[in-house]
Amino acid sequence: xxxxxxxxxxxxxxxxxxxxxxxxxxxxxxxxxxxxxxxxxxxxxxxxxxxxxxxxxxxxxxxxxxxxxxxxxxxxxxxxxxxxxxxxxxxxxxxxxxxxxxxxxxxxxxxxxxxxxxxxxxxxxxxxxxxxxxxxxxxxxxxxxxxxxxxxxxxxxxxxxxxxxxxxxxxxxxxxxxxxxxxxxxxxxxxxxxxxxxxxxxxxxxxxxxxxxxxxxxxxxxxxxxxxxxxxxxxxxxxxxxxxxxxxxxxxxxxxxxxxxxxxxxxxx
Amino acid sequence: xxxxxxxxxxxxxxxxxxxxxxxxxxxxxxxxxxxxxxxxxxxxxxxxxxxxxxxxxxxxxxxxxxxxxxxxxxxxxxxxxxxxxxxxxxxxxxxxxxxxxxxxxxxxxxxxxxxxxxxxxxxxxxxxxxxxxxxxxxxxxxxxxxxxxxxxxxxxxxxxxxxxxxxxxxxxxxxxxxxxxxxxxxxxxxxxxxxxxxxxxxxxxxxxxxxxxxxxxxxxxxxxxxxxxxxxxxxxxxxxxxxxxxxxxxxxxxxxxxxxxxxxxxxxxxxxxxxxxxxxxxxxxxxxxxxxxxxxxxxxxxx
Numbered sequence: 187x188x189x190x191x192x193x194x195x196x197x198x199x200x201x202x203x204x205x206x207x208x209x210x211x212x213x214x215x216x217x218x219x220x221x222x223x224x225x226x227x228x229x230x231x232x233x234x235x236x237x238x239x240x241x242x243x244x245x246x247x248x249x250x251x252x253x254x255x256x257x258x259x260x261x262x263x264x265x266x267x268x269x270x271x272x273x274x275x276x277x278x279x280x281x282x283x284x285x286x287x288x289x290x291x292x293x294x295x296x297x298x299x300x301x302x303x304x305x306x307x308x309x310x311x312x313x314x315x316x317x318x319x320x321x322x323x324x325x326x327x328x329x330x331x332x333x334x335x336x337x338x339x340x341x342x343x344x345x346x347x348x349x350x351x352x353x354x355x356x357x358x359x360x361x362x363x364x365x366x367x368x369x370x371x372x373x374x375x376x377x378x379x380x381x382x383x384x385x386x387x388x389x390x391x392x393x394x395x396x397x398x399x400x401x402x403x404x405x406x407x408x409x410x411x412x413x414x415x416x417x418x419x420x421x422x423x424x425x426x427x428x429x430x431x432x433x434x435x436x437x438x439x440x441x442x443x444x445x446x447x448x449x450x451x452x453x454x455x
Numbered sequence: 456x457x458x459x460x461x462x463x464x465x466x467x468x469x470x471x472x473x474x475x476x477x478x479x480x481x482x483x484x485x486x487x488x489x490x491x492x493x494x495x496x497x498x499x500x501x502x503x504x505x506x507x508x509x510x511x512x513x514x515x516x517x518x519x520x521x522x523x524x525x526x527x528x529x530x531x532x533x534x535x536x537x538x539x540x541x542x543x544x545x546x547x548x549x550x551x552x553x554x555x556x557x558x559x560x561x562x563x564x565x566x567x568x569x570x571x572x573x574x575x576x577x578x579x580x581x582x583x584x585x586x587x588x589x590x591x592x593x594x595x596x597x598x599x600x601x602x603x604x605x606x607x608x609x610x611x612x613x614x615x616x617x618x619x620x621x622x623x624x625x626x627x628x629x630x631x632x633x634x635x636x637x638x639x640x641x642x643x644x645x646x647x648x649x650x651x652x653x654x655x656x657x658x659x660x661x662x663x664x665x666x667x668x669x670x671x672x673x674x675x676x677x678x679x680x681x682x683x684x685x686x687x688x689x690x691x692x693x694x695x696x697x698x699x700x701x702x703x704x705x706x707x708x709x710x711x712x713x714x715x716x717x718x719x720x721x722x723x724x725x726x727x728x729x730x731x732x733x734x735x736x737x738x739x740x741x742x743x744x745x746x747x748x749x750x751x752x753x754x755x756x757x758x
Contacts, residue, residue, distance in 0.1 A: 197568040206565035216595035272479040279475030303696025305713040310490035336486025397588040
């Protein structure tokens with residue numbers, strides 16, 4: 187046949203696939219470039235000087251980076267534990283129950299950090315903590331942990347709530363029928379079933395805390411840089427591939443946690 | 456008395472639900488919502504001489520948002536510098552929303568029309584940048600935009616330009632950066648809208664001799680509208696409050712509201728003005744969210 191006609195596809199819209207491919211390229215080219223240049227042997231982030239792990243070694247040996255990393259991990263772990271604990275309790279109180287008075291208010295309060303611009307919360311915490319710091323003289327990490335725990339709550343809450351809502355109530359009824367008391371039912375039935383949601387929620391909270399820049403920048407006292415605020419400070423100067431190396435390491439950690447998160451929350455077909 | 460034991464059980468259940476929610480509420484009240492009230496109070500105080508506030512009631516901060524009083528002859532004029540910053544913030548946020556729609560709609564459509572098995576993978580590719588540190592992504596796009604970056608290198612290689620064009624530290628850089636970092640926020644809700652779509656409707660459209668354009672306009676666009684509205688809110692709101700992206704890509708001069716608020720607490724030494732500006736930003740964002748809730752409940756009264 188001389189003129190073959192492409193089969194008519196009802197879902198095809200002209201140009202859409204090309205634009206979608208461009209979008210994926212736009213999303214990934216900068217990230218790949220950043221990762222590639224973290225292995226750059228030269229001083230510059232622009233000129234390629236051969237493959238080298240030099241900048242990972244530089245970052246590893248930089249005491250500021252070491253301290254910031256440890257600080258970031260302490261804050262993220264504390265915030266994840268606190269946020270997940272209170273979020274689990276709140277999720278137990280607000281799911282699988284008939285509508286009760288004030289339920290909407292609880293939802294609004296829990297999701298509030300997702301709605302208020304971060305810069306506004308940052309400024310608010312700066313003001314309040316400045317007063318407390320002067321009054322008590324305490325300038326430790328507790329302020330950062332409190333602030334991080336608070337904005338991590340909705341991220342921990344949502345996967346836990348989703349998990350609880352998908353749970354079969356009859357299992358708990360069966361436990362009660364078998365003379366398990368409230369606590370035993372919770373400990374032996376509800377908690378193990380909710381566990382994937384709780385782990386997923388705590389991982390999201392951890393990632394969110396680890397990535398935070400704005401609130402940390404405003405709340406931290408002198409010498410309390412986390413990895414992101416340290417990087418923000420570096421971007422003002424001449425940037426070396428050290429920043430690429432730190433970014434790549436953080437990126438790797440994020441992808442690892444996210445993959446685990448998706449495997450945990452995946453619904454089995 | 457009708458079923459008092461049921462009433463008692465009901466009361467106990469509600470009390471238990473509230474008790475379980477209390478720790479989360481206390482944490483949020485201390486670490487997020489409560490301090491917002493202090494910001495409202497601070498916006499009505501006088502600025503302290505070096506920083507902080509004097510505890511005297513004053514409307515100066517609210518006045519200063521739009522007007523400027525000359526310190527020598529007390530004449531009042533519009534604060535041009537402030538208006539420039541507001542205008543830039545609104546303009547860049549709107550342009551960011553449009554740019555993310557232009558790229559986001561075809562991307563969401565592309566993913567939703569893949570075979571079900573492939574969709575999860577394409578979605579995962581959108582989610583990775585979404586969860587990647589905002590600062591890292593901003594830094595990544597900064598490397599692309601700089602004078603020796605790959606964008607300029609590419610443009611010079613293909614001969615479109617002979618010398619690098621300065622993109623970094625301009626409004627354009629902030630726009631490109633925000634569109635880049637917020638693109639997933641447009642794709643995800645639009646995908647959710649198209650994913651549920653029954654493509655037999657499109658088939659019916661073609662059966663009735665509709666052209667591709669007519670199908671797009673009359674069948675597909677009405678379906679994606681709720682997703683597009685949700686995506687626009689999700690992009691517009693953080694764009695308006697953006698701080699990191701304009702700070703890194705815009706340099707010191709091309710401030711947006713977020714950076715301007717920051718300035719009042721730093722060099723500007725005008726905490727009440729910073730607090731008043733924060734309240735303004737909060738009200739605009741609140742209005743946008745409220746409008747969204749109104750529209751979405753009208754569009755979909757059962758959902």
